Amino acid sequence: MPGPSAAVPDATVERLPLYHQVLADLAREGETTVSSVRLAELAGVNAAKVRKDLSFLGSYGTRGVGYDVEFLMLQVQRTLGLTGDARVVIVGFGNLGQALANYGGFGERGFPVTAIVDADPDKIGTQVPRSDANGESATERVVVEHVERLAEVVRDHKITVGVIATPQHAAQAAADALVAAGIQSILSFAPVVLDVPESVPWRKVDLATELQILSFYQARSGSLQHPA
Amino acid sequence: MPGPSAAVPDATVERLPLYHQVLADLAREGETTVSSVRLAELAGVNAAKVRKDLSFLGSYGTRGVGYDVEFLMLQVQRTLGLTGDARVVIVGFGNLGQALANYGGFGERGFPVTAIVDADPDKIGTQVPRSDANGESATERVVVEHVERLAEVVRDHKITVGVIATPQHAAQAAADALVAAGIQSILSFAPVVLDVPESVPWRKVDLATELQILSFYQARSGSLQHPA
DNA sequence: TATTGCTTGTTCTCTTGTTCACAAACTCGC
DNA sequence: GCGAGTTTGTGAACAAGAGAACAAGCAATA
Structure with missing residues (x-):
């Protein structure tokens, strides 16, 4: 279990904003849950890569179900350090x-x-x-x-x-x-x-x-x- | 000797515009020749990386001297496919x-x-x-x-x-x-x-x-x- | 022409990143 | 409660990239 502030690879950091964007779109459409496969489709990347990227944030998915959209979005924000507005x-x-x-x-x-x-x-x-x-x-x-x-x-x-x-x-x-x-x-x-x-x-x-x-x-x- | 149209790695392609920019600046200042070390300094990257990147375009440097600024710029343009204006x-x-x-x-x-x-x-x-x-x-x-x-x-x-x-x-x-x-x-x-x-x-x-x-x-x- | 000094091109090793494949774990229906 | 169907998380294999190190090659000078 990688702790909340474990090292996140550069390549992953560069993709997190993309995931965040896709998650925001899903939330706007009322989706509450998303699988790595669907997230990968929407983001245009490989599903295994999505899972590995997200695993650096912590273990927040549910096997057999997927990820909670809102909660995952919060975790991405936290990882990126998006705490409120940055002027x-x-x-x-x-x-x-x-x-x-x-x-x-x-x-x-x-x-x-x-x-x-x-x-x-x-x-x-x-x-x-x-x-x-x-x-x-x-x-x-x-x-x-x-x-x-x-x-x-x-x-x-x-x-x-x-x-x-x-x-x-x-x-x-x-x-x-x-x-x-x-x-x-x-x-x-x-x-x-x-x-x-x-x-x-x-x-x-x-x-x-x-x-x-x-x-x-x-x-x-x-x-x-x-x-x- | 990599032929003119040999495969250029993606990472190199992403850096070529940077080299082109630096070369253009050097040319404007009247420099006719540049070494990989100087080019690397100006581009903010490792010198060995510069040499390896440039070697994908062909073998256009002169040992003991460096690269001809104008000529190298042309080679970068050719490799990127910058033939005249693209509207x-x-x-x-x-x-x-x-x-x-x-x-x-x-x-x-x-x-x-x-x-x-x-x-x-x-x-x-x-x-x-x-x-x-x-x-x-x-x-x-x-x-x-x-x-x-x-x-x-x-x-x-x-x-x-x-x-x-x-x-x-x-x-x-x-x-x-x-x-x-x-x-x-x-x-x-x-x-x-x-x-x-x-x-x-x-x-x-x-x-x-x-x-x-x-x-x-x-x-x-x-x-x-x-x-x- | 030989020697000295410098710079390239490239090989080799190490690190980082990607992808596959699968066990573990969860839900749902019966 | 059990089996079928999904989906995650990750180990392991593979690919790509970065950087150190050095032999090869050129210029300049004497």
Whole structure:
């Protein structure tokens, strides 16, 4: 029996959000129970892999029955450390930053955009409607602040996640500022490798990278299959 | 000696765009040559891994010297199948779709947004400035068309890549429409597992997923290191 | 041309991840 | 209470990937 905080393999961690998503869909449809086979179908992975992944969280299934959807969802959340909302600050209010700010996807999934900063004085003061987990709360708005106030803003709003949406050349400076402000993790949209302390996990999302990978599998299509 | 079209491991394919990005930066700075050690530093990976990855493309380094930056970049492009521009259609002109359309990042990196479609009649006719590899060409614009004209648009503009920026519930229909229109690969921002033919490679970009993965490593921060 | 110094390409070993296969365990119907 | 049918959890075999180590090969210099 792996204890609640036993080591979870990296490959499993990367799949947990997918399972969480599928479980949320099932719960919304009123399903109370799900088998590893069905979960695997919906997630597009092998059933044995699902069972092994879930076994790292603990032994929460019932043989002959399957897993309780709601309960399993809670266990996934616990394992991922999704305890309540984690507030987000977006650095950079250009095209991408504005897009991310208006995109409701963050707040709906437990990561409300609580602050936005930019270096351009012309952008300071711009207001963006704020949507959190409860949907749109029309009265609340997020105001763009100057990047110099970042540390203050992070402290005052108890923000833990930083999103970098600056141009490539400003990304490292943004990362440095976020780390100095005491942010706990960073998601970057700039196509550069960031230099941050090991204690601050970060990930990169680069759309061109994704398209280039697709390009490879497209060229090989028919003979090779792309990986999930 | 691995021939030009020998099998390239999936893990290598996923890193090639990163190397390409680093090589492009080096070229911009006027560097003509780079060693595996330096390339590894800049890409944030192990040097032996870099050499092994590159050896799958062919034997293009010079012992005692390193790799020719420009030439290696060409080899990476060839391996990824990046032959000229691959035109993109965005399906869905909501918050996210508008964001992606205005975001120059696609065109600058060889994936010009050539068409946009949406199901909402109110959005048809909206114009978006078009930016391609040569930067902003102010005169050219992309006009939002109705999704029913998708097949026609894809054919007329020789579009090969589809980007799904619809709400979750419309994503599968969008994928079906893209496949029917003869698209060659799909990048989806909807948090669902798509059902498409094996011949059409697709990838999912989900921001909440990324943040949830970060959440795990943040909770473990100090003891465990996140992967790349 | 020989020597020195550097860097690649590759082999080998170790670790991680995937999948199969099956015993253990549970439910349901009779 | 028992047997039939399911489904989990995991051991074991297999595949893929990572990294260390080093021989082979090239450049530069004398």
